Amino acid sequence: EDQVTQSPEALRLQEGESSSLNCSYTVSGLRGLFWYRQDPGKGPEFLFTLYSAGEEKEKERLKATLTKKESFLHITAPKPEDSATYLCAVQAGGSRLTFGEGTQLTVNP
Amino acid sequence: KAGVTQTPRYLIKTRGQQVTLSCSPISGHRSVSWYQQTPGQGLQFLFEYFSETQRNKGNFPGRFSGRQFSNSRSEMNVSTLELGDSALYLCASSSTGGSQETQYFGPGTRLLVL
Numbered sequence: 001e002d003q004v005t006q007s008p009e010a011l012r013l014q015e016g017e018s019s020s021l022n023c024s025y026t027v028s029g030l031r032g033l034f035w036y037r038q039d040p041g042k043g044p045e046f047l048f049t050l051y052s053a054g055e056e057k058e059k060e061r062l063k064a065t066l067t068k069k070e071s072f073l074h075i076t077a078p079k080p081e082d083s084a085t086y087l088c089a090v091q092a093g094g095s096r097l098t099f100g101e102g103t104q105l106t107v108n109p
Numbered sequence: 110k111a112g113v114t115q116t117p118r119y120l121i122k123t124r125g126q127q128v129t130l131s132c133s134p135i136s137g138h139r140s141v142s143w144y145q146q147t148p149g150q151g152l153q154f155l156f157e158y159f160s161e162t163q164r165n166k167g168n169f170p171g172r173f174s175g176r177q178f179s180n181s182r183s184e185m186n187v188s189t190l191e192l193g194d195s196a197l198y199l200c201a202s203s204s205t206g207g208s209q210e211t212q213y214f215g216p217g218t219r220l221l222v223l
Contacts, residue, residue, distance in 0.1 A: 031208040043113070043199050043214035044152075051209060087152065094165050095142055095206035099152040 002027040006100035013107050021073040021103045023088030033071050035064050036087040078107045113202050113215035121221045127188040130218045132200035134181050140206025141183040146197040158183050159206050195222045
């Protein structure tokens with residue numbers, strides 16, 4: 001059974017204080033690892049897809065990396081508008097996504 | 110391009126009733142997946158439809174069902190509602206539902222069962 005564990009559950013940062021979120025996974029035959037951002041009361045918003053170990057992708061202050069066992073979402077110099085829940089999901093085959101519980105990020109001004 | 114839309118956005122039902130939720134995918138997308146999100150269980154896969162056929166199913170009881178129409182719009186139905194069915198129901202669409210395709214989520218329908 002596919003499993004995804006995200007840590008920490010919650011993270012408080014000061015504006016400009018860089019940090020990383022972790023996503024550990026156990027899956028048979030990873031086809032893709034997805035990062036989403038979810039704001040309260042809204043649906044998840046797509047951020048990145050990573051397909052193979054060693055791959056990295058960047059978007060503004062966010063950078064996602066992938067190894068054979070985990071993925072990191074690095075946030076550089078975060079701003080208050082980066083506050084959200086960040087979700088990691090894996091896909092082994094077909095369309096089914098298996099999600100982690102998410103990391104709730106709060107960035108204080 | 111318009112995103113995924115879901116209606117209604119909010120619903121209040123009582124135990125034992127049934128409910129139908131609707132999802133319109135991004136134009137041109139033929140795969141629609143449904144997920145249930147609760148504080149305790151997170152996001153869990155319900156089922157996926159492609160070309161009007163259920164192609165994949167999660168571990169939910171038979172009270173949860175769905176269908177897809179020829180225009181790719183999808184509905185999910187929950188019969189004999191239980192308190193534990195209170196959740197945010199999300200649908201996601203992708204082009205063909207193939208591996209490695211990005212799924213785009215709608216805003217969700219918030220269901221409260223009293």
